[in-house]
Amino acid sequence: xxxxxxxxxxxxxxxxxxxxxxxxxxxxxxxxxxxxxxxxxxxxxxxxxxxxxxxxxxxxxxxxxxxxxxxxxxxxxxxxxxxxxxxxxxxxxxxxxxxxxxxxxxxxxxxxxxxxxxxxxxxxxxxxxxxxxxxxxxxxxxxxxxxxxxxxxxxxxxxxxxxxxxxxxxxxxxxxxxxxxxxxxxxxxxxxxxxxxxxxxxxxxxxxxxxxxxxxxxxxxxxxxxxx
Numbered sequence: 503x504x505x506x507x508x509x510x511x512x513x514x515x516x517x518x519x520x521x522x523x524x525x526x527x528x529x530x531x532x533x534x535x536x537x538x539x540x541x542x543x544x545x546x547x548x549x550x551x552x553x554x555x556x557x558x559x560x561x562x563x564x565x566x567x568x569x570x571x572x573x574x575x576x577x578x579x580x581x582x583x584x585x586x587x588x589x590x591x592x593x594x595x596x597x598x599x600x601x602x603x604x605x606x607x608x609x610x611x612x613x614x615x616x617x618x619x620x621x622x623x624x625x626x627x628x629x630x631x632x633x634x635x636x637x638x639x640x641x642x643x644x645x646x647x648x649x650x651x652x653x654x655x656x657x658x659x660x661x662x663x664x665x666x667x668x669x670x671x672x673x674x675x676x677x678x679x680x681x682x683x684x685x686x687x688x689x690x691x692x693x694x695x696x697x698x699x700x701x702x703x704x705x706x707x708x709x710x711x712x713x714x715x716x717x718x719x720x721x722x723x724x725x726x727x728x729x730x
Contacts, residue, residue, distance in 0.1 A: 506581040506726070507665035508574060509683055511588045513672020513697060514715050517568040520561065520591055541649040544615075544642060549631055555643040556628040559609045562591045563626040570671065570696075570715030571597035573723060581667075581726070586658045588673060588680050590645055603661065605654045605680055611644035618653075655679055662686040669722060670708075671696040672715055694722055 512520075537543045538554045575598035577583050585594050585602045590609045594602045612629050614620035616639035633641045646652050658680075662668060668687045675681045684705075687693055695704065696711045696718030704710065709725075711718045 503580075503582050504666040505664060506577060506583045506667045506669065507661050508583065508585045508669045508671060509587075509662075509673065509680070510585060510594070510671045511673025511677075511680075514570060514587070515565075515568075515589050515591050515593055516672065517570065517715050518565045518591075518593055520565055520589070520593070536648070539645075539647050541647050544647065548640065548642070551643070552629050552631060555609065555645065558590070559626060559628070562593075562609050565591070565593065567593045567597035568716050570719040571599070573716070573719040575599045577723060577726070584661045584665075586661060586680075586683065588677065603654050603657050605646070605652055605658060607643070607645035609643070609645070612641045613644040615640045615642045652679055658683060659686050663688065665691055667692050667694075667726065669694045669696065671718065673697075675701055675704075694725070696722060 533554065537547065538551060544551050571593050574583060574585065574594070578600065583599065583601065585599050586605060587594060587602060588605050590604065590607050592608065592610050610623065610625055612622045612624045614635035614637060617635065617637055620635045620637065621644055622641070629641050629643065635641055662683050663686050665687055668691055670684070670693070673680070675684065684693070693708045694711060695708050696713060696715065698712055698714050700710045700712055711721050713721060
């Protein structure tokens with residue numbers, strides 16, 4: 503069974519109603535990125551950070567997986583599918599995908615602000631100011647912010663290195679270190695990009711499917727039939 507590695511970004515979840523950060527009417531138009539998505543912002547105003555991610559969590563639990571999520575899960579019948587996502591929602595898991603690596607964390611979890619190994623499943627409830635971990639430090643969202651390392655890259659890189667097929671969905675390829683994963687794809691590995699507005703000056707090895715996530719994954723599935 504061939505290994506299909508899929509890197510997903512904000513465009514993957516946009517069709518489910520999850521608000522993106524960078525697009526028109528995105529969250530960055532309402533919030534300063536450094537106030538709500540950086541470790542400096544956490545130290546400066548943890549109450550604002552908790553409120554911001556509590557709102558994101560509520561929104562996530564009001565959304566459903568879209569056609570693209572469901573089709574990726576269905577592809578597990580024909581491929582070993584490994585999803586590496588920059589998204590902090592759980593829509594891939596809701597759709598039935600069984601191997602998902604979250605580069606930037608997960609909204610449905612909290613972690614200790616002092617010990618990153620202390621992680622708690624919280625579902626859809628809020629994280630409260632004054633709520634502490636087992637070691638006595640404030641709980642914070644289990645999110646990788648600007649200014650922090652991305653530990654899951656250690657798991658993501660070997661997955662891409664072992665890919666038979668790589669597909670990138672709904673990401674600008676401008677956010678590092680995630681964008682650098684493309685360079686780990688083996689020589690000869692087919693690379694597909696699904697995005698209605700693909701970046702310019704892409705490497706020639708990338709085959710573009712200029713559609714949204716749902717229609718794009720459907721077209722991808724049809725193309726992959728000949729690669730099985």
